[in-house]
Amino acid sequence: MKRVSLKDVALEAGISTSAVSFILNGRAGEMRISKDLEKRVQAIASRLGYVPNQVAVSLRTGQSKMIGLLVESIAGHFFGMLAKIIEEEAEKSGYKLLYSSTENKAPRGIEILKMFSQHQVDGYLVTPAKGMEKEILNIAGHNKPLVLIDSYFPSDIISYVSVDNYNGTMIGMRHLFERGYENIGFVTVDIRLVQIEERKMAFRDALTEKKGKKANDWILEIPYTTTAEEKIKLIRAFIIDHPDMDAIFFATNYLGIPGLECIQQQGMRMPKDIAMICFDDHDLFRLFPGGITAIQQPIDEIAKTAISVLIRQLETRKHSKPTYEQIKLLPALIKRGST
DNA sequence: GTACTACACTTTCAGAGTTC
DNA sequence: GAACTCTGAAAGTGTAGTAC
Known part of the structure; x- marks a missing residue:
């Protein structure tokens, strides 16, 4: 079935396409088109089911x-x-x-x-x-x-x-220090994006600031493309390799979720056995019993x-x-x- | 194969026709 | 002649069709 165009409305109304265009674009008053004609054209357009052709509109208006x-x-x-x-x-x-x-x-x-x-x-x-x-x-x-x-x-x-990734991470790190955690691990992703790099840099700077010298980096970089199961496996190995670790900072919520699953699987209690904080909040973190502390981005x-x-x-x-x-x-x- | 034209549909400027 | 009401034509891009 042929699509109804502006021309069809104009033919039916017995006027030019220009007048129809002005009327249907709300410019009848500006062009001093009579109220009677305006109403008649609107009724015809509605009866015929006219819908503007967006390709043609784009073509004309740019x-x-x-x-x-x-x-x-x-x-x-x-x-x-x-x-x-x-x-x-x-x-x-x-x-x-x-x-x-x-x-x-x-x-x-x-x-x-x-x-x-x-x-x-x-x-x-x-x-x-x-x-x-x-x-x-x-x-x-x-x-x-x-x-x-x-x-x-x-x-x-x-x-x-x-978001200010650097200062956001700093706020999270200072919160951990205030709560008495000093042996903090950082789980991040291996992609070289500025926001990820800033979070990692802030983690290192916060430790240096706290300990007064270059601190040991407990950083796990997980490949972006790994499955959820592989992420859990890598996080588990990271926790087991660092028995003194008392807190873990996840650089993104898509790492925090497998991290949470891993901590649960290990039967560890939060924050007694290990504390957890995550950059970027998630509904799961709010609903999890006790809740997961997060750096919330103002979405x-x-x-x-x-x-x-x-x-x-x-x-x-x-x-x-x-x-x-x-x-x-x-x-x-x-x-x-x-x- | 290349060059040119017509066509799709809409918007909008400049101006023409009509009325008073 | 002024005001009102509407029209003609051009322009925008991509493509199919036609002529050479």
Whole structure:
């Protein structure tokens, strides 16, 4: 069945497509089109089931009213929440989302950026995987509105909204020291992303600050692609290898969950046998008996700030040179029974 | 194989036709 | 002649069709 176009509505009404366009876009008053004609055209459009052809609208206006959102993993709690809020906020400004994930693989991320470009997205919200810098700089270099979220890399022409990973980790470490824990292990992931590196650096600096000299690094780096079972196995070996360890700091919640499972399997009690803290909160941590202390990222604030920075870029790019905003938000310590 | 044209559909500027 | 009401045409990109 042939799709109803603006032309069909105009033919039925016996007027030009221009007048129909003005009426259906709410500009009848501005163009001094009579109220009678306005009502008649609206009734015809409704009766025929007219829906604007978005491809043609994009072609004419140069805007798709779409934002490409590329995150690390759509399955993750943090990015799932982030996407939900971004979608709600984008909708308020009349934008829809194209949503995908890199799974921390640069080739995949680059392919998706290409797909976003082919779909003529108006702007990009991206959590970059290591190795995507060139493509991202290329997009920004062509004055396309772009904001990095969560992860970022140093550049004068890139806006980003992230959390202060360094100080967030410091807050967690100082909390452990206050509770009397000094033999702390750190479980992280082997990907060289700035937020992961900052957390690791803060862990080391906090120990040095506390002990007055370079402290022993009890750091376990788990390959990103390992299964949950393998993660548990590696964490178990790490705990067994360090019998003096009295607290364990997980760099992300997707490591904290297998960590929690491992501690349970070992029959260890928290915080008596071992204390636990995790960067990035999770529902499980709240529901677990006693609760797991976490460094909570302000997901709502990150999402709202990122989308507002992007919308500002979208609105100002027509009249002026783009402005670049680089924002770091401070996470909060949520004290629970595990420490 | 290459070059050119028409077409898809919508928006919007500039201006034409009508009425008073 | 001014105000009102509406129209014509161009422009945007990718592709199928046509001519040479």
